[in-house]
Amino acid sequence: MDRERLRALLEEVRAGRASIDDALAQVHHLPFEDLGFARVDGHRAVRKGFPEVVFCQGKRTEQVVDIVERLARHHARVLATRASLEVYEAVRQRIPHARWHDDARLIAVGEDPAPRTKRSVVVATGGTADIPVAREAEITARWIGVPVVTLFDVGVAGIHRLLHHLDLLREASAIVAVAGMEGALPGVLAGLVDCPVIGVPTSVGYGAHFGGVAPLLTMLNSCATGVAVVNIDNGFGAGVMAAIIGLAGERDSQVKSPSVGEGRQAP
Numbered sequence: 001m002d003r004e005r006l007r008a009l010l011e012e013v014r015a016g017r018a019s020i021d022d023a024l025a026q027v028h029h030l031p032f033e034d035l036g037f038a039r040v041d042g043h044r045a046v047r048k049g050f051p052e053v054v055f056c057q058g059k060r061t062e063q064v065v066d067i068v069e070r071l072a073r074h075h076a077r078v079l080a081t082r083a084s085l086e087v088y089e090a091v092r093q094r095i096p097h098a099r100w101h102d103d104a105r106l107i108a109v110g111e112d113p114a115p116r117t118k119r120s121v122v123v124a125t126g127g128t129a130d131i132p133v134a135r136e137a138e139i140t141a142r143w144i145g146v147p148v149v150t151l152f153d154v155g156v157a158g159i160h161r162l163l164h165h166l167d168l169l170r171e172a173s174a175i176v177a178v179a180g181m182e183g184a185l186p187g188v189l190a191g192l193v194d195c196p197v198i199g200v201p202t203s204v205g206y207g208a209h210f211g212g213v214a215p216l217l218t219m220l221n222s223c224a225t226g227v228a229v230v231n232i233d234n235g236f237g238a239g240v241m242a243a244i245i246g247l248a249g250e251r252d253s254q255v256k257s258p259s260v261g262e263g264r265q266a267p
Contacts, residue, residue: 120171122168130202178238
């Protein structure tokens with residue numbers, strides 16, 4: 001149950017259209033439901049504004065299916081990350097309207113919500129090979145209710161491609177910068193804009209790249225201010241953080257009027 005549903009239920013009780021027993025029955029599984037192998041957190045949406053997200057990696061297919069199904073009983077939207085096509089097909093057997101995002105390895109149940117803010121988050125990549133991680137960040141932020149603009153393949157090897165979109169970047173509420181190789185993109189961006197930049201190192205690179213450790217250290221050692229860094233390939237974590245920043249900015253009366261369109265890719 002999310003905040004909107006809980007608020008609507010309380011309004012029903014206050015208006016006398018629902019009894020206290022009815023309300024208790026609907027929130028029976030708060031704060032969690034014990035499945036034996038997992039404790040499904042039904043209270044997450046009330047605390048955070050969005051439901052618990054299922055991390056599929058390391059779980060058996062039937063475990064993922066059971067968890068997603070339980071969450072879908074109480075929430076209009078469910079997201080599962082690091083999924084495989086096999087897991088998606090099993091979920092779809094129980095939830096036919098589940099959707100599969102192949103490049104991001106995400107399973108989504110329910111439609112994305114209407115944007116809860118007018119100002120967009122920008123998700124940028126150093127190269128084309130970084131797009132799968134960027135797509136995980138993009139889809140996650142949209143799922144939470146924040147509009148996203150994507151800028152793919154604007155790395156420092158051809159920095160004119162990045163500077164071409166400087167006006168757009170300066171209008172963002174937050175920027176997710178996804179890069180492998182040396183991972184210089186977040187630091188460069190942070191020196192150009194006044195919004196937070198979330199660096200996402202990827203495991204794309206040659207041997208001394210050490211599977212993402214090299215760009216991780218580059219991002220952590222950025223001399224530009226305003227850079228925060230998530231774990232290697234953690235597009236989901238970056239998407240959540242960018243969305244939280246975007247929604248917090250919407251609540252700030254000092255936020256300027258937006259001019260970035262929702263859900264488009266920059267030309």
